[in-house]
Amino acid sequence: MSLWNRLNCIYFGSDVFKPEGYLAYSAPGKVQGRLVYGSYGRQEDLEFVQKSVNLTGAVLLLRAGKISFAQQVDNAAKKGASAVLIYPDPQDYKLVATTELYGHVHLGSGDPYTPGFPSFNHTQFAQTKSSGLPKIPAQTITANIATTLLQKIGGPDSSSGFRGELQSVSYKLGGVENITVEVNNVLVNKELHNVFGVIKGFVDPDRYVVLGAQRDAWGNGYAKATVGTSILVELAKAFNEMVEKDDFRPRRSLIFASWSAGEYGSVGATEWLEGYMSSTDRSVFTYISLDGVVMGRGSFIASASPLLNGLIEKTMEEVNMPFGSQTMYKMMGGNNWEAKVLRPMSMDDPAYPFLAFSGIPSISFHFISVNTESYAYYGTNLDSKDNLNYQTNKRTSDVMVTAAQFAGQMALRLVHDNLLSLDVSRYSSPITRAVAKIYKRINQLSQSGDLKGISPNWLNLARGSYQRAADKINKAIDNTDVSDREACRILNDRIMRVERSLLSPYVSPVETPFRHLLLGRGSHTLASIAETTNMEQLRTQLALATWNLQGCANAMMENIADIDDEI
DSSP states (O other): BBBBSSOOOETTTTEEOOOOOOOEEEOOEEEEEEEEEEOOHHHHHHHHHHTTOOOOTEEEEEEESSBHHHHHHHHHHTOOOSEEEOOOTTTTTOOOOOOOOOEHHHHSSSSSTTTOOOOTTTTTOOOOTTTTTTTOOOEEEEEHHHHHHHOOSSSOOOOGOOOOOOOOOOOEEEEEEEEEEEOOBBBOOOOOOOEEEEOOOOSEEEEEEEEEEEESSSSTIIIIIIIIHHHHHHHHHHHHHHHHOOOOOSSSEEEEEEOGGGGGTHHHHHHHHHHHHHHHHHHHEEEEETOOOOOOOOEEEEEEGGGGHHHHHHHHHHOOOOOSSSSSHHHHGGHHHHHBBOOOOTTTTTTIIIIIIIIOOOEEEEEEEEOOOOOOTTTTTTOOOHHHHHHHOHHHHHHHHHHHHHHHHHHHHHHHHHSSOOOOOGGHHHHHHHHHHHHHHHHHHHHSOOOOOTHHHHHHHHHHHHHHHHHHHHHHHTTTTOHHHHHHHHHHHHHHHHHHTTBTTTTTTTTOOBBBTTTSSSTHHHHHHHTTTHHHHHHHHHHHHEEEEEHHHHOSSSSSGGGGOOO
């Protein structure tokens, strides 16, 4: 945090600005450079700017949104920028122009000084810097400050797609006027406490579904933390009452987790995952995030492992949307619900470490206002009860009830049914799409002569192995008596291997924490292989990805003799 006697400052001509908002984990320092406007700071944005303005040593002025603060700063650093300023444009954030933004810029999750291992008080690891920590200063500014900067920035005109809605601003690209950014953030050690409640299962107490919510926030944090924590507590009370008064006997265990330091990059949750890495991916079979579940009313979105898509659909069929008699399934498009509801899980999603770091099928979901997918007050002091009530038409408590029903119904089915409600066949389509992109890329490179002696056929064979393994599991499910608990446990063990087997065993969790082959981040992912321009890297990563996918298919088989490994 910033020390009060050393505020972060921005110097632009005769103007001096001292914003109160800040970005945790920013590199400290004082740098000067030419002010350049880069829209949202996406790779395509910066590539467009580079055609007209040199970014080396520049201070980039970026609009918040589209991607995380950490991704914006990382993209800027890769282009040679010396610092980054981020502001909320009225086109994206309907905020008072003096509203301060808060956040973090660690391109990862957890304690960035113990990457890949826990920062528990009994561990004696030497301090290590995460590869995701930024090397350049970064600072948030208000829309008012951004207006002043953009009015004087000069330089070439930007395209229409680059322009926001600040008044009296032309959104020129800059590269003319110098600006100085001084960040005096100070790293402070804090003791954190996660809080857990557990209802033990009566048949398989060593298998858990975890429901979690962060309890910290920048400012009021009503939508960010208060709502989720309240739902978490009420669900714990409800399930406990079912056990004590209604003779409910869950087959598996329930963990209710209140996470600390969520705003600093899911620190509490990630440290717990790192601390119990050897067991969580084998015992925790689903994580349900309750963070930000109420952002508005009238619509619904979710991000999840494909394994959970079938369960999401069943739950939507059982729960009504707030303020109406229609089910969520019917209200969100019926057979076309996936296109309307499902979104890719972003790196700053609280459920992401569970999925991409630990290989645990996970979901986060949000009730939102129609025609919007965000809540403008996140990360500001305006995230209050009154502002959330405005978004829900003063029906926040009613939407909370529906959110609790949705999470509770999912958890109930997961801990009660003999057979886990995880559908392994749902990964077939995303795997096929990812392999098709690699096929197209390799064929293009082969035809141009840039790549020789490499075939994507082996990866396609691994894809076929996954499909056959999934079909065999589904056939076994069809032929299994679901009242046979031992038969179901054997099938459940095979199903639980899928997500964790999609974590690449060939990369270090210290350097590349999000190891998931499809949903992770790094050169090992299928998406990265389809885009890389490094031919030697392509050869190596293609081979490793092939064996990663084949290994997942093998792990799904009941017996070693059933493995159809022709690779």
